[in-house]
Amino acid sequence: MPTLPNGFKPTVAAYSHDGPGGVLRTEIAGGAARYALDFERGMQKFNVTLILNKLQFSVWVAFFIHIIKKGAYTFEMPLDSGFGTELHACNIMPGSYSASRTGGIAMVVSFVVEAENKAYDFSAAEAQAMVDFYNATGGEGDLLVARIAQFANQDTLVLS
Structure with a gap:
């Protein structure tokens, strides 16, 4: 390619960019509109x-x-x-x-x-794990991962 x-x-x-589409909306007389998934990927x-x-x-x-x-x-x-x-x-x-x-x-x-x-490259479980990690770290997950990387790749090599 x-x-x-x-x-x-x-x-x-x-x-x-716009959204991926794939959701239908139907007006209901006297009530809230109904939503449905028309197609998964878009x-x-x-x-x-x-x-x-x-x-x-x-x-x-x-x-x-x-x-x-x-x-x-x-x-x-x-x-x-x-x-x-x-x-x-x-x-x-x-x-x-x-x-x-x-x-x-x-x-x-x-x-x-x-x-x-590229979100379609994730499974639903991986997407949920990402949301759970974000919620657990209060949006500071990048700092935590960076500190773990520093510990694993630099700090532990001090004694070598």
Whole structure:
């Protein structure tokens, strides 16, 4: 599968995405609406902006036109769907692409990709364990894990 060229990273300022969908809502006369799961997995739309110099833009155009066939072919791109930046399999949504030159030499390329959230890589039990760990540590779990890593990898080696 093709991968976004090296060093091409979506900007953080214009980075956003929607929900994965898959839930139905039905109005009920005289009562609360009813909700149901229509499907388990779903694609999310990620708004992506790349700021490229003249050479990078040339490489991007070649990649876009010839390698991924204007987004019709799936390619890998680093995105953050909630678990840090990881490679996601993406397709560019038709009609969402635009490119414009700034006052200088930079090109701003924007488009919308569809990708599946990396949360689907977890089982329900792993997701529950993550929530339980967060609740047990009061949101300070990163500090605890970092301290355990320091103890295991540095502090215990003092006597060696």
